Amino acid sequence: MKRMILTSSSGAGLTYADRADMVVPLIFRFVSGPLPTSHHLEAYLKGGRHIGEVRWSDLVARSPEMGLAHKQLPLDWFCKAYGFDLIELWFDPRPNDQLQLVWILDYLRSQSYMAERLKLRLVDFDLLESDAARLRDRAVRVFDVTEPDFEAARMAWEAYRAPTPELCFGLLGREFPTLPFLKPAMEQLLAELPSTTTGLGATESRLLDLIAAGYSRTKELFQPGGLLETRVFDQWELGPLLEGLASGPMPAIAGLDPKLDTLPPHDARGRNAAFRRSRLSLTEFGKAVLEGREDFRRYNPIRRWWGGTLLTNDRLWRWQEESRSLIAP
Structure with a gap:
């Protein structure tokens, strides 16, 4: 059985853990700066030679069997051409990993070959702090990816890309049984909005502390x-x-x-x-x-991006930590 792992850059160590024939670390950071455009994200997964632009294959190791063929093909075409039987998703609880997970799930929903072969690993530990030796033998629960999971990912990704944080705040009232780390990640992200008391996000406050x-x-x-x-x-x-x-x-x-x-x-x-x-x-x-x-x-x-929301002094969404409430400008 030919296996592929899709993971974040934190999971690059899986390349040496002998758990798959190919490991694809996705390199986007979605927690700071403006989000990549839909066109940019689509181009990233299409592959090919584009000077100065990153592609899905950039962190993929050369394979003895496939050489550098992955450098030329879109991700979904490559999976089909080389007959991958199983595609596993390894994303840990950190907010950027969870954002990458919902983004790639939303994309793969429309890629029938890959969607039919998807499995989700419930990674309840930090990939970045795990070396290849520990990853090789670690027991990690696995689930089928179902239509409700694709729908939850679509909803979460659309919410994060929206021009206000309101939809993300709404996710805190929903249940995601197969995506248990999504809500905690969203709450950690919301806590980075300026506080109603200090005007600082959680990390800024910790820096001052x-x-x-x-x-x-x-x-x-x-x-x-x-x-x-x-x-x-x-x-x-x-x-x-x-x-x-x-x-x-x-x-x-x-x-x-x-x-x-x-x-x-x-x-x-x-x-x-x-x-x-x-x-x-x-x-x-x-x-x-x-x-x-x-x-x-x-x-x-302030002029800072929070997902698809541009925070400015005139349009300053805030987070009330004690009541876990989103406060509109």
């Missing part, structure tokens, strides 16, 4: 699995959050290397060095925000 506790080095704050314990953003997405807190008319953080203002976003090496040189502390205003005495967004501009 740690800096107030004396953790002044970005290495301590950004390292995977470290003090921050963020499940939403990866280490590359934390930098812009920190810069947002350290800029504007009333910054909450002092000590960020000023050279960051002159470095282009694509200069990863230069920006990483500048972050490491930084020695962070809270401003008096930052202390007031952390204590709930001031609202960061009352004094500082």
Whole structure:
């Protein structure tokens, strides 16, 4: 039986776990920045040679049997041409993984060959923290993918792409028996909307907490699995959050290397060095925000994407943590 695994970039270790003939890690990050367009996502799964554009095959290892044939074909054509009998979905509980899962399920619903061969693995652990040896023998429950699962994925993906968070908030009142991590992931994402009290998202508040506790080095704050314990953003997405807190008319953080203002976003090496040189502390205003005495967004501009929602000061959706409520602008 010929097997394929579709997973996130966190599950790249499955490539060496001998659980499938081919492992396809999907590389999109949906939790920060503007979402890719439908055209971009479709082109990603079509494959082929397109200079400067990523494709589904970019992280797929060369196969002794198939060589580099996967580099030229759309994902669904490739599966059919090489006769994959079983296609497994491995996505862990982290919000970005769950978003990737509903996106790919929504796509595969219309791909009859792949849809008929789909199985869903209930990955209740962090793929990123599991090496190939542990993945090789780990027991992971498996389920058939049914029409209600496709419909749930369509609903969730449409909700996240909508121009307001209202549909995502509505998902918290529904049940998804075969997708048990979807609702917790949505709630974690909603908690990243600005708080009604401080104007900060959950990760921004945690950053201020740690800096107030004396953790002044970005290495301590950004390292995977470290003090921050963020499940939403990866280490590359934390930098812009920190810069947002350290800029504007009333910054909450002092000590960020000023050279960051002159470095282009694509200069990863230069920006990483500048972050490491930084020695962070809270401003008096930052202390007031952390204590709930001031609202960061009352004094500082915001223009940030949350799924399909563009957050601005005039259109600022907020999250009320105590009551788990979405507050409209």
